Amino acid sequence: MLEVAGLCSFYGRAQILRDIALDCAAGEVLVLLGRNGAGKSTTLKSLIGLVRPQAGSIRFAGAEIAGAEPHRIARLGLGYVPEERRIFTTLTVAENLDIGRQPPRPGIRPWTPARLYEVFPNLGAMPARIGGRMSGGEQQMLAIARTLMGNPRLILLDEPSEGLAPLIVEQMAGAIAALKREGVGVVLAEQNLYFALGLADRAVVIEKGAVVWQGSAAALAHDEATRQRFLAVGAAS
């Protein structure tokens, strides 16, 4: 559903991404691994159009979207949940959800606030809460739920487990697994290897803006040398 080839992006004159290639199918979870500053967030921003790629092709749902405006890309069914969550802090939970709303999309069971409150019961308990008064975990859930209101075919998640308590991380993992079952594609940028490998089908490791390893999540779980070299993390369970 998503096929990326030769993607290059810059901040000013500094080249951040070099020839990134990756792909993700419906109902698949692809994890993008890499150290802090490797270029994971920039990759996701290039996909949604917040960073305009200088070269490369991004095909999504049959259309070429490289260089298109973010709202057009989002309208095609690509959802994006930023690392900083970027909740609208002066809007309530229900209002935040409404901002993400898009018309139903063929082949996707439409998301409604009621359905999302089932997946994220914490949100269901506080529809009138102002975004700025929520905990980090609640904001993360709201950010994902808000993007789901657009009925995405594929969702880009930037470090959803970052800074969250273990219990919340578990809930998050449950939600992602549920998305996968719905047939939604997930591209997950992560530094938390345990969280990522537990969910992912495949993994792409990037270092200094270039892909240095790719393969199945199971293969990475057994490839201690690669993990040591690019992720500086010890054995995974």
Place this chain on the structure above:
Amino acid sequence: MDALAVSLLTGLADAASLFLVASGLTVIFGVTRVVNFAHGSLYLLGAYIGWSLLTRLPHSPLGFLLGALATIIALAVIGMALEMALLRRVYRVPELFQLLATFGVVLMVQDIAQYFWGAEDLTLPRPPWLRAFVLIGNQRFPRFDLVIIILFPLVFGVLWLLFRRTRWGRLVRAATEDREMVAALGVDQRRLFTSVFALGAGLAGLGGVLALPDASANLQMDLSSVTDAFVVVVVGGLGSLPGAALASLLIGLLQSFGIMLIPRATLALVFVVMAVVLILRPNGLLGRPISGSGGGTPALVRPAPMALRAAGGAALCAALLAPFYLGDYALAIATEMLIAMLFAASLHFMMGPGGMASFGHAAWFGIGAYASAFAAHLLAAPMPLGLALAPLAAGVLAVAFGAFVVRLSGVYLAMLTLAFAEIAWAIAFQWVDLTGGDNGILGVWPAPWAAGPRGFYWLALGVTVGGTLALRHLLATPFGYSLRGARDSRLRAEAIGIPAARIQLAAFTLAGAAAGLAGGLYAYAKGSVFPTYISLGHSVDALLMVLLGGVATMSGPILGALAYTGLYDLLLAATSLWRLVLGAAIIVLVLAFPEGIAGAILRLWTRLRPA
């Protein structure tokens, strides 16, 4: 007691009028982050278009209602067209250039309005229902003003519902916080921006029509209304609708009671309030810190390339010899250009390397001019002493006032400087015993050796070149580097031990003193001093010169001053529609060269030069 009640009602009516204009401005700013000087022009167009409609419709309440509605719609359409034709193209340029572009619109609309409606003030015929009064005790209060008062909560309520209860309103509020995220969620910002602009313009149009029964449609109402509206918006907090309502109330009431209590300080009062609010609450009463406005900070000031130095040297030689080949009239114009250069260079010093844009730089120019005039009149001081007092007076006041200014940044900082300039202007205008008010101070004559056009030209050349080079030199010292460090990241600068606030204060003071020097020179050049030296228009002139030239290079303000004064004089002589042409030229320049004239030359230069 009745007088108090009438004052209260008058204040409420003022507040309502303020709110109509300010609410549109604040909503537009909140979403688009554009400081829209042209908002006053929309108000002006509302008044004129309203006048044209209302004089043709039956002079009945129903006719008025229809005319007002039609005006709102006309202005909404105009606002939409303005957004799509111009503002849409400038969202990505740095915010000061947006300001410049909207000021181009102000100039154009002034001429368009004058072309269609003439220079005379236009008043409405006043049928009995418009002239009617209600009696409060034995005091009379215009009935029409009651309508305006009722409109205040009505319009606020409608806007409130619009923003709370509709999806469009939620989108606007969300975009006010984080427009990029709104786009990433699939919302087309362009349509949102256009519709917000239409709403704001419609409100300004309503404000304009409603100004007709009590006042008139006139060509000055654009800048006066936009200044008032900016004050309200800044006091309330940029982008906050309840803030605008609260600030309108505060200022409206203050004005009407102020007239009763201290009639001679009414003009300054509003700006004093604004200054106090900004000092106590740097983001306004109900505002929040602004994030992600405009595009990019200006680049460094680079050392002049050899070729530019050679060109500068040649220009200096030509300037030195000018009295031998220019006539008296041309020399007088050249003298004014030189003074404009120093004025522009002083603003550039705080704006470019210092990162502090000012909407009120004319304050320092005017203070310098008045200092020289007082020296000449009250102390009978000779010209050198008068000239020395100009930068001194401006510098001393700048250091005192700057202590508050450097605590702010961005638009708020610029507005605080505007507040100060308006206070200074109000003092010059209202303190007639000291300043002569509107008549100014005449007979500020230069010393005999500088009395002829040649002598004064050389004096101006020496002072301007000396002052500009001194500023330029400072930028190459450790002070200059610290200043740029403080501009680029205050926190980082402070982390490595640069006292950012003190450095910025020093730059502010130096800029004020240099502008004061320019003002002193100007006083002697003209032989007279007027409050208009401190006017908003004069501050905007300085901004235009710096921005036209380009913020990023030191030659920018010089070229900008030349281009601006040159263009101005040329146009003034060539066409009666000079504002139209100048405004259009400014807009074209912003769209074509967002880095200014000097920046464009530099770019061309680096491109043409073989690598």
